[in-house]
Amino acid sequence: MQMTRRTMLGASSAALLASKTSEAQTGVTPGRSATIDVHAHFLPEIYSDALASAGLKLLDGGMPVPKWSEDLALATMDQVGISGALLSVSSPFLSFLNSEDEARRSRAINIEASKIRDRHPNRFGGLAILPLSDLTAAMEELKFALDTLELDGVAIPTNIGGEYLGHERFRPLLAELNARRVTTFVHPTSPCCFEAFNLGLPAPMLEFPFETTRAVTDLVLSGRIAEFSDIEFILPHAGGTLPYLAQRIAAIGQLPVVGPKQLAAPETLKALASMNYDLALSATPAQYGALRQLVPVTNILYGSDFPFTPAPAVAAADMAIDQLGLNDEEARQIRSGNASRLFPGFAGRCCGAHAH
Numbered sequence: 001m002q003m004t005r006r007t008m009l010g011a012s013s014a015a016l017l018a019s020k021t022s023e024a025q026t027g028v029t030p031g032r033s034a035t036i037d038v039h040a041h042f043l044p045e046i047y048s049d050a051l052a053s054a055g056l057k058l059l060d061g062g063m064p065v066p067k068w069s070e071d072l073a074l075a076t077m078d079q080v081g082i083s084g085a086l087l088s089v090s091s092p093f094l095s096f097l098n099s100e101d102e103a104r105r106s107r108a109i110n111i112e113a114s115k116i117r118d119r120h121p122n123r124f125g126g127l128a129i130l131p132l133s134d135l136t137a138a139m140e141e142l143k144f145a146l147d148t149l150e151l152d153g154v155a156i157p158t159n160i161g162g163e164y165l166g167h168e169r170f171r172p173l174l175a176e177l178n179a180r181r182v183t184t185f186v187h188p189t190s191p192c193c194f195e196a197f198n199l200g201l202p203a204p205m206l207e208f209p210f211e212t213t214r215a216v217t218d219l220v221l222s223g224r225i226a227e228f229s230d231i232e233f234i235l236p237h238a239g240g241t242l243p244y245l246a247q248r249i250a251a252i253g254q255l256p257v258v259g260p261k262q263l264a265a266p267e268t269l270k271a272l273a274s275m276n277y278d279l280a281l282s283a284t285p286a287q288y289g290a291l292r293q294l295v296p297v298t299n300i301l302y303g304s305d306f307p308f309t310p311a312p313a314v315a316a317a318d319m320a321i322d323q324l325g326l327n328d329e330e331a332r333q334i335r336s337g338n339a340s341r342l343f344p345g346f347a348g349r350c351c352g353a354h355a356h
């Protein structure tokens, strides 16, 4: 797609907001270009309590629950030079609760996100969690999170109880996200039956990149990306294995053996190229090179994956971006310019004119 979709609208809205935000109120470090982290997690007490109550000390096959606080997040951001972060809940989201509890906790977490944003409007934005086991509740929460709390987008998992986003069940949700032009962060979670084949290894090592690949392949081949082209999707970790497998997915996706999901190869590649990809823990030359074969630089975003990635690793990953050999304009686009297109309101508060 290159610079299509909301490029013009986003840029003009951000510029307008930016003009209303003085530099003294922004999170920009003087002398350094702005950096907007679109892949930053938070674990407010209301969420960590839910994990603890469910007995979840290790997540997704072995990852310890990291500590998170506003102060810890701000200290890491200051240390690394991250101007602002869009907070989201990570895997396993609230998938371990029954529908009623999931809806109630989702509401409380979204309210908490808005409070954190209100305490630090120039540093934090929020991506809403939705209680996706009950689509009616999810649609209600979407409305509340966007209209009442004015959060900046949504974060949804790659699968919900083993169902992927191209499933008919999620069509009304995607239609609403499309109508509202919601920036939608699709975060990996463990696949169904993961314990049967995890090799004793935690899911983030192999299954998270595969999950992103699987979920996006489903979205693309089900035709949803083409149908709902006003949703700006963000895919973590440079798209998992998508850049490496794109040609294979396109080649096999066009064969009759695929059945109703059969799609012409150019359409598959076009859909993949229309999505946005963050560089969280994926800024090696090989990964970046493969990603750039798939998408223009306008579709690449900065991500840290804090606090699941601890502060020293966030700092190292940030330096890795500086070592990719980007020119100044490419670095500016990746660190903040492209995010300001997707999150014009937050970019205006966070980075003011520096985002452009």
Ligand SMILES: [Zn+2]
Residues within 6 Å of the ligand: 039, 041, 090, 187, 236, 305, 308
């Ligand atoms: Zn993450």
